Amino acid sequence: MAEPLRATADRAVRPAPPHRPARYTVSSLPASARPEPGPATGPAAGPFEVAGRRLSAALLTGLPGYADGPFTVDGRTAVGEVTLHNRDELLAALATAGRPAEPSCPDGELLLRCWLALGADGLRAADGMFTLAVLDGPDLVLVRDHAGARTAFHCRTAGGGWAASSSLRALRERPDVDTGLNLAAVRSFLTFAYLPGEETLLRGVRELLPGRVTRLRPDGRVDVEVFWEPRAGAVAPDLTARHYAEELRELLERAVARRLPGGGQEVAVLLSGGVDSSLVTALATRLHGRTVRTYSISFGSELPNELGYSGLVAAHCGTAHRVLTVPGEQVAARLADTVALLDGPVGDPLTVPNLMLAEAVAGDGIAVSLNGEGGDPVFGGPKNLPMLVFELMREDASARARADAYLHTYRKCWEDLPVLLTGEALAALAAAPHPRRHVEPYLDDGRMPSLLDQLLHCNLRTKGAHHILTKVERLTASQGVQGRSPLFDRRVVDHAFATPPALKLRGTEEKWILKEAVRDLLPDTVTYRPKSGMRVPVQQWLRGPLSELAADLLLGPTARARGLFRADTVETWMRGGGLLLPRQGGKLWLLLTLELWLRAYDL
Amino acid sequence: MTPVPDRLLDRALRRAAENCAQSGQLAFTGRQLYYETDRTLFPLHRGPHRLRYTTRPLLSAERFAAALARRPELDVLPDALPPAPHRPGPEGDLYDYAFPRLLVCQDPGIAGMLRANRLHLEGACPVLTPDRLPLDDRLLAAMERAEGAVVHVLHDASPAGLEFFLRVRAHAGSRLRVRTAGLLPRHAAALHLAALRGQPRCHVEELPAELPAAERAWLAGGRVAELAAVRPARLLRAVLRTVRGGGFAPPARPAAPTRARDTGFLTWPTP
Numbered sequence: 001m002a003e004p005l006r007a008t009a010d011r012a013v014r015p016a017p018p019h020r021p022a023r024y025t026v027s028s029l030p031a032s033a034r035p036e037p038g039p040a041t042g043p044a045a046g047p048f049e050v051a052g053r054r055l056s057a058a059l060l061t062g063l064p065g066y067a068d069g070p071f072t073v074d075g076r077t078a079v080g081e082v083t084l085h086n087r088d089e090l091l092a093a094l095a096t097a098g099r100p101a102e103p104s105c106p107d108g109e110l111l112l113r114c115w116l117a118l119g120a121d122g123l124r125a126a127d128g129m130f131t132l133a134v135l136d137g138p139d140l141v142l143v144r145d146h147a148g149a150r151t152a153f154h155c156r157t158a159g160g161g162w163a164a165s166s167s168l169r170a171l172r173e174r175p176d177v178d179t180g181l182n183l184a185a186v187r188s189f190l191t192f193a194y195l196p197g198e199e200t201l202l203r204g205v206r207e208l209l210p211g212r213v214t215r216l217r218p219d220g221r222v223d224v225e226v227f228w229e230p231r232a233g234a235v236a237p238d239l240t241a242r243h244y245a246e247e248l249r250e251l252l253e254r255a256v257a258r259r260l261p262g263g264g265q266e267v268a269v270l271l272s273g274g275v276d277s278s279l280v281t282a283l284a285t286r287l288h289g290r291t292v293r294t295y296s297i298s299f300g301s302e303l304p305n306e307l308g309y310s311g312l313v314a315a316h317c318g319t320a321h322r323v324l325t326v327p328g329e330q331v332a333a334r335l336a337d338t339v340a341l342l343d344g345p346v347g348d349p350l351t352v353p354n355l356m357l358a359e360a361v362a363g364d365g366i367a368v369s370l371n372g373e374g375g376d377p378v379f380g381g382p383k384n385l386p387m388l389v390f391e392l393m394r395e396d397a398s399a400r401a402r403a404d405a406y407l408h409t410y411r412k413c414w415e416d417l418p419v420l421l422t423g424e425a426l427a428a429l430a431a432a433p434h435p436r437r438h439v440e441p442y443l444d445d446g447r448m449p450s451l452l453d454q455l456l457h458c459n460l461r462t463k464g465a466h467h468i469l470t471k472v473e474r475l476t477a478s479q480g481v482q483g484r485s486p487l488f489d490r491r492v493v494d495h496a497f498a499t500p501p502a503l504k505l506r507g508t509e510e511k512w513i514l515k516e517a518v519r520d521l522l523p524d525t526v527t528y529r530p531k532s533g534m535r536v537p538v539q540q541w542l543r544g545p546l547s548e549l550a551a552d553l554l555l556g557p558t559a560r561a562r563g564l565f566r567a568d569t570v571e572t573w574m575r576g577g578g579l580l581l582p583r584q585g586g587k588l589w590l591l592l593t594l595e596l597w598l599r600a601y602d603l
Numbered sequence: 604m605t606p607v608p609d610r611l612l613d614r615a616l617r618r619a620a621e622n623c624a625q626s627g628q629l630a631f632t633g634r635q636l637y638y639e640t641d642r643t644l645f646p647l648h649r650g651p652h653r654l655r656y657t658t659r660p661l662l663s664a665e666r667f668a669a670a671l672a673r674r675p676e677l678d679v680l681p682d683a684l685p686p687a688p689h690r691p692g693p694e695g696d697l698y699d700y701a702f703p704r705l706l707v708c709q710d711p712g713i714a715g716m717l718r719a720n721r722l723h724l725e726g727a728c729p730v731l732t733p734d735r736l737p738l739d740d741r742l743l744a745a746m747e748r749a750e751g752a753v754v755h756v757l758h759d760a761s762p763a764g765l766e767f768f769l770r771v772r773a774h775a776g777s778r779l780r781v782r783t784a785g786l787l788p789r790h791a792a793a794l795h796l797a798a799l800r801g802q803p804r805c806h807v808e809e810l811p812a813e814l815p816a817a818e819r820a821w822l823a824g825g826r827v828a829e830l831a832a833v834r835p836a837r838l839l840r841a842v843l844r845t846v847r848g849g850g851f852a853p854p855a856r857p858a859a860p861t862r863a864r865d866t867g868f869l870t871w872p873t874p
């Protein structure tokens with residue numbers, strides 16, 4: 001295995017920037033349009049007129065984010081939420097191109113310079129978490145990072161312009177944007193437990209897709225250029241499993257090293273006890289010269305937990321370990337505020353615990369926390385077997401059949417929609433685009449010659465970008481903490497897709513190559529433990545501390561008046577009936593978070 | 604016995620369809636609906652649980668077919684389908700991994716019902732029909748790659764069902780565990796199922812010696828309990844529990860042979 005990269009880490013990592021809570025908003029309106037409602041706070045660039053458009057960019061200070069700017073380079077003005085992990089490389093590339101930048105320039109400006117000087121290559125080379133909005137002549141150009149660690153939204157305005165923001169709420173509050181409830185997105189949410197693509201719950205507002213440059217033109221056209229997409233590797237018979245594991249180990253070390261804070265700061269790692277967060281913990285302790293603090297969750301001593309594994313890893317790696325107990329009463333008390341922080345509801349019951357972890361990290365004075373997110377979607381975690389089984393039995397050759405099977409494997413409310421939604425909602429959805437459109441392009445992608453890689457690609461581009469990373473970002477940013485995910489590092493992802501699929505899912509051993517790459521770092525008990533996942537006691541919560549809240553919200557007059565869900569079905573689920581398998585808790589959780597989110601956004 | 608008026612039969616059929624669908628979400632076959640309609644009209648199955656007995660269907664198949672024809676809006680799965688070709692995608696890596704479990708179902712109609720209710724996705728378990736025998740060599744190799752892989756055989760309580768199990772075991776070879784997940788007379792009796800009579804008889808000696816004598820006699824006497832006689836929801840739950848593992852209930856009777864899992868499965872819940 002490669003030597004630890006402590007020296008490299010120390011060189012490459014800069015002190016974490018001071019947290020300036022801000023998101024950004026930009027707009028492009030016809031010059032003849034009435035002046036747009038100006039941002040209440042924060043520095044603004046513009047309005048200025050270019051090619052008959054009135055353009056402006058501003059920071060929305062006070063909102064929990066990392067926006068910076070505006071910057072102007074070569075006549076282009078930009079704002080963004082940009083954190084780069086490889087500044088030195090990018091500065092060198094600019095110098096080589098004859099367009100050097102000031103070494104002290106902010107990350108956002110550096111990224112803008114890379115794009116202007118090197119085009120898509122400049123964005124591809126940028127390792128980090130970013131969205132950038134550039135006023136480029138009469139166009140608005142929006143960029144989102146490779147995997148989707150940060151995000152933003154855009155929409156058409158009533159006056160014939162465009163508005164974009166890293167805050168969905170900011171767009172919701174604009175009087176010149178029609179942001180009613182998007183019913184098709186409700187169906188997507190009930191199918192996936194998050195919104196898997198551009199769609200948002202606000203009609204007409206779209207989320208940026210990762211790895212893309214989105215150009216919004218004055219005439220309403222949207223041009224999308226892909227600057228990064230993982231590619232499957234060519235068959236290389238001379239390369240052994242050992243070769244792939246060793247290279248992966250090097251990349252993992254580099255990915256963790258680049259995400260460690262410099263300047264003598266401590267780092268936090270959210271440690272579940274699974275192999276993904278454990279390997280990040282082990283690498284962080286090897287590569288960081290300062291204390292590594294680990295944080296784990298318990299839902300109470302009487303409920304199943306993974307504290308045995310996380311404690312073992314913490315002891316093995318010598319971290320300062322802290323266990324947070326999250327009782328159901330806390331979840332009930334804080335769920336509404338937590339959901340309101342998100343740009344879309346997330347049916348994952350770990351949102352409140354995630355927020356409490358971020359609070360604990362912030363409370364300990366730590367600005368950067370690492371996590372093990374990404375191992376499953378990128379390296380072949382659980383849930384691929386049902387799709388292999390589908391393929392084995394497949395009688396319908398169409399791409400649609402595979403996409404439909406994929407929707408079923410999500411096991412959310414997709415199959416329940418006929419009995420869950422009211423007749424009016426079902427009728428309104430009859431002509432709406434089908435949720436399979438979010439996954440079909442990935443599941444029928446000839447560029448990925450293996451079925452497993454198609455499944456992983458789909459996971460990366462849907463759940464990775466629109467659930468895992470966005471949830472992490474919004475919840476950690478709300479506490480002034482940067483949540484960083486080394487396993488979503490673009491080079492790690494590239495390597496994962498270049499690895500033969502049978503080394504990722506080897507027999508029934510999931511993430512085999514990842515485990516091989518780090519087996520010397522962790523006890524075998526952790527590396528080769530059976531996968532169990534974080535068992536969240538949703539059912540107990542809904543029967544106990546959340547029962548009153550759920551009943552009030554889901555059967556109350558506001559929900560009934562909205563007319564989305566059949567009260568008889570909700571009541572049956574609350575009584576524990578109506579389903580072949582006891583999954584009422586997870587389904588009710590979806591409805592509960594959706595209802596809270598709709599209320600938080602006044603929809 | 605006085606024939607049931609069409610009006611009552613039609614009403615029973617409607618109620619039976621609701622029972623089979625269980626809150627409108629389960630798909631079921633015409634044969635399953637037949638048994639449920641029979642139970643609705645003649646609830647002989649409602650005897651005390653401690654008693655072990657089977658009933659016999661009192662509703663004629665012809666009258667049921669006529670009643671079903673009067674309700675074309677009922678969405679009923681076919682009891683028999685021509686073998687469907689397997690149409691995999693163009694990717695060639697399907698057999699590169701491992702399949703830890705497989706279900707082979709004697710009754711193609713029931714296999715279709717399990718698939719229509721997506722048991723194969725829920726249990727991550729392929730559901731194959733007899734026309735997929737002999738088992739694909741690539742599939743067998745992929746199963747052998749999984750530690751402890753099991754082939755489950757789902758069959759009727761009938762001599763043909765037991766013979767089917769033996770046939771699958773022979774196809775699977777010695778390196779895979781093959782377990783029956785089918786009905787035995789004891790399960791039919793515990794569930795008070797309607798059993799067909801007058802089916803082809805066989806000699807007691809031809810039946811597996813592991814079965815208790817009473818069950819062998821029951822089978823040899825020309826009685827058959829079909830999988831379709833089990834309520835759809837119960838069938839789905841039982842099969843899912845079986846293929847996922849950990850669903851083996853205590854033996855139905857203390858005297859059951861210890862090798863019973865290899866001769867008659869013990870996963871059916873008592874009522």
